[in-house]
Amino acid sequence: MIKNEDFFSKKRKEIGVISVLAIIISSFGLFFYQQNLTEQNVKNSIFSQYKDRQIEATQMISEYINSDLQLLMSILQGIADSSPLQQGLFSGDRIDKMFREKFLQVNNVTKVDGMFITDKDDIVTYEIVSEGTKSFVNIDLSIREYVQEVKNTLKPVFSEGFKGIDNIYRIALAVPIVNSSSGEYLGLVGAKIPTESFFSLYGNIQDINSQFLVVYDKKGTLLAVGADKSLLAKNFFGEFVQNFTNHNPILMNLTKNLLQGISGYGIYDYGKGERITTNVPVFIQGKPSYFIQIVTPTATIYSEISNVLFGEKLKMFSLIVGSISAITILIMFLIKWNSILNNEVKKRTKELRESNKKLLLSNQEIALANEELKVHDKMQKEFINIASHEIKTPVQAILSFSQLLQIYPERQKEFTQAINRNSIRLQRLSNDILDVAKIESGALTLNKELFDLNEVVSNIIGDYKSLIVNDKHKIKLHFKPFKQSLLIEADKERISEVISNLLNNAIKFTREGEIFVSIEKKEDDNNDSYALVTIRDTGEGVDPEILPKIFSKFITKSFEGLGLGLYISKNIIEAHGGKIWGENNSKDGNCGAIFYFKLPLRKSDINNKFNRYK
Amino acid sequence: MDEINKILLVDDEYDIALAFSLGLQSNGFSVDMFTSPIEALSNLKVNYYNLALLDIKMPEMDGFELAQKIKDKDEKIKICFITAFDLSYQRVKEYSGCIIKKPISIDDLINKIKMEIE
Numbered sequence: 001m002i003k004n005e006d007f008f009s010k011k012r013k014e015i016g017v018i019s020v021l022a023i024i025i026s027s028f029g030l031f032f033y034q035q036n037l038t039e040q041n042v043k044n045s046i047f048s049q050y051k052d053r054q055i056e057a058t059q060m061i062s063e064y065i066n067s068d069l070q071l072l073m074s075i076l077q078g079i080a081d082s083s084p085l086q087q088g089l090f091s092g093d094r095i096d097k098m099f100r101e102k103f104l105q106v107n108n109v110t111k112v113d114g115m116f117i118t119d120k121d122d123i124v125t126y127e128i129v130s131e132g133t134k135s136f137v138n139i140d141l142s143i144r145e146y147v148q149e150v151k152n153t154l155k156p157v158f159s160e161g162f163k164g165i166d167n168i169y170r171i172a173l174a175v176p177i178v179n180s181s182s183g184e185y186l187g188l189v190g191a192k193i194p195t196e197s198f199f200s201l202y203g204n205i206q207d208i209n210s211q212f213l214v215v216y217d218k219k220g221t222l223l224a225v226g227a228d229k230s231l232l233a234k235n236f237f238g239e240f241v242q243n244f245t246n247h248n249p250i251l252m253n254l255t256k257n258l259l260q261g262i263s264g265y266g267i268y269d270y271g272k273g274e275r276i277t278t279n280v281p282v283f284i285q286g287k288p289s290y291f292i293q294i295v296t297p298t299a300t301i302y303s304e305i306s307n308v309l310f311g312e313k314l315k316m317f318s319l320i321v322g323s324i325s326a327i328t329i330l331i332m333f334l335i336k337w338n339s340i341l342n343n344e345v346k347k348r349t350k351e352l353r354e355s356n357k358k359l360l361l362s363n364q365e366i367a368l369a370n371e372e373l374k375v376h377d378k379m380q381k382e383f384i385n386i387a388s389h390e391i392k393t394p395v396q397a398i399l400s401f402s403q404l405l406q407i408y409p410e411r412q413k414e415f416t417q418a419i420n421r422n423s424i425r426l427q428r429l430s431n432d433i434l435d436v437a438k439i440e441s442g443a444l445t446l447n448k449e450l451f452d453l454n455e456v457v458s459n460i461i462g463d464y465k466s467l468i469v470n471d472k473h474k475i476k477l478h479f480k481p482f483k484q485s486l487l488i489e490a491d492k493e494r495i496s497e498v499i500s501n502l503l504n505n506a507i508k509f510t511r512e513g514e515i516f517v518s519i520e521k522k523e524d525d526n527n528d529s530y531a532l533v534t535i536r537d538t539g540e541g542v543d544p545e546i547l548p549k550i551f552s553k554f555i556t557k558s559f560e561g562l563g564l565g566l567y568i569s570k571n572i573i574e575a576h577g578g579k580i581w582g583e584n585n586s587k588d589g590n591c592g593a594i595f596y597f598k599l600p601l602r603k604s605d606i607n608n609k610f611n612r613y614k
Numbered sequence: 615m616d617e618i619n620k621i622l623l624v625d626d627e628y629d630i631a632l633a634f635s636l637g638l639q640s641n642g643f644s645v646d647m648f649t650s651p652i653e654a655l656s657n658l659k660v661n662y663y664n665l666a667l668l669d670i671k672m673p674e675m676d677g678f679e680l681a682q683k684i685k686d687k688d689e690k691i692k693i694c695f696i697t698a699f700d701l702s703y704q705r706v707k708e709y710s711g712c713i714i715k716k717p718i719s720i721d722d723l724i725n726k727i728k729m730e731i732e
Contacts, residue, residue, distance in 0.1 A: 389698040396718070397630055397633060399717045403719060404636050404637060408636065408640070421629070
């Protein structure tokens with residue numbers, strides 16, 4: 001039962017631990033699943049936001065470029081409309097002075113490395129350049145497309161890219177000088193803009209690994225490009241760039257659209273990592289003049305997203321760990337509580353069981369006591385029955401003989417003796433019955449006095465010897481006292497009664513033979529000394545069947561007694577703290593019986609005052 | 615009463631047996647008295663006694679057993695038990711025949727026996 005309980009408690013614990021683990025695992029599983037869904041959503045959302053921002057940023061850059069170029073154009077327009085140029089003054093100190101002033105002003109706005117004037121025949125009449133830049137006065141610029149365009153349209157022109165003699169790739173802005181009254185073309189004012197330094201003001205054109213700027217002219221020639229320096233001045237649709245971009249169709253499509261003035265974005269990978277590219281054309285005076293792309297390796301976006309997500313994850317994870325810890329503690333607490341309750345129940349059950357057992361035991365005890373009571377009651381009834389029978393017998397004799405005295409007066413002596421005999425018997429009986437009543441009610445009192453056991457036994461033996469002489473029995477009575485006096489503190493009369501009883505029995509069952517009485521002094525295991533009285537006869541011995549219960553009531557019966565003598569003797573000896581017992585001299589009981597009793601001696605006994613028996 | 619009534623008396627108590635015997639004789643009964651059931655059986659005169667007066671509690675065999683053995687030999691004999699046992703004593707209680715309780719005076723005893731014989 002108890003093994004079973006242990007087994008179940010173990011099982012319960014296992015189930016508890018397993019459920020905690022299951023809760024933790026499923027929580028984490030759910031968490032990660034949710035996390036993944038959320039992450040994907042967040043990623044998508046952040047990416048989309050990023051894309052939108054990039055589109056906005058691209059538009060802003062486009063507007064900045066537009067506005068800076070517009071400003072530059074208006075400055076050039078101002079120069080073209082100035083009176084010296086209107087009057088045909090295309091060089092000289094005055095012009096130089098004005099240009100120096102304007103050159104400074106322009107370079108405050110943007111990067112321009114040269115400003116010049118050409119006449120109506122496209123010959124450079126004046127040029128101011130930044131330090132270290134070559135001046136090309138008197139050079140014929142008629143071969144430049146933009147010069148021809150200005151001349152033909154009489155409108156400002158933003159040129160495509162071109163490479164100068166100094167190998168620097170540039171664009172030019174040219175504004176016609178038109179006579180305000182005649183409308184005649186006088187020449188143009190131009191500004192040369194080195195594309196790399198110019199566009200680097202608006203975005204990264206150096207590092208391919210972070211967001212970078214790409215600028216095209218109308219023909220798709222790369223004016224500025226962060227991807228690779230070698231791509232500069234190359235046409236996007238040319239072999240070189242296409243090889244570089246692995247002929248990526250998405251990029252190709254994007255760029256084509258861009259060059260047609262369409263904004264947009266695209267995500268692609270031409271072998272150098274995924275990128276997102278946003279396209280916006282730069283409109284100047286309503287016309288798409290340059291085209292910009294902002295390219296971002298998505299890895300940089302994702303790493304940013306990851307950083308954001310990591311922070312979120314960490315927060316969420318802490319929350320879950322916290323919750324799980326709290327749940328675990330709660331479950332542990334519940335398990336512990338459960339086990340405490342279990343123990344309490346076990347304890348109570350055990351107590352209940354024990355108290356049941358006790359109850360059962362006490363019930364059994366009661367039943368036993370009841371049984372004993374019944375037996376005792378039966379014995380008591382039996383005792384009364386036998387006692388009354390035994391009393392009535394001498395009464396009958398006395399009654400009858402006293403009547404017969406009148407009928408047979410001549411036999412008076414005989415009848416009187418019979419009456420006397422039965423009266424004595426009656427007296428003994430009543431004494432014995434009274435003694436038994438005293439013993440059984442616990443009212444047996446001892447009148448203790450100090451006396452010499454040797455002396456008392458010796459006197460009794462003396463009396464019996466003189467009795468035996470007159471008796472029909474042929475019995476020799478021997479007495480061997482202890483060599484010294486043996487003082488005991490006891491009820492002298494009661495002890496004498498015991499000795500007489502034992503002697504009577506011995507004489508009765510011996511008839512012919514010898515009786516030996518001896519007194520010895522002995523020590524028990526606790527070194528306490530005691531007197532041992534032995535009465536041995538050579539009679540028929542005790543029936544082996546009766547021997548074990550010889551000290552019970554009514555086991556033996558004789559004319560002289562009711563079979564109570566040994567029972568009373570036993571109680572007397574035991575009341576003195578002694579012991580009485582009997583045995584047959586040999587197994588078949590033919591060599592007489594031996595009865596012993598022992599009585600404790602006073603500890604301070606050993607006084608040698610009486611040495612009579614030495 | 616022409617014929618002398620003959621009584622067989624068995625009681626292990628000598629004094630009792632003697633007293634009853636003398637008492638009965640003084641009233642004209644002829645009594646054979648025994649203190650041992652075995653002796654009584656071995657000396658039993660068959661078809662001789664009118665009545666057997668038997669003690670119940672005796673050594674060797676009790677009165678009931680003795681009565682049975684006497685009846686086996688002498689069917690006609692009347693039996694009276696005379697006992698110092700109380701009538702509540704189980705075996706006495708179970709017996710429905712003649713039972714005389716001790717102690718009893720000689721006159722009462724004679725009357726009871728006469729009633730039983732007639």
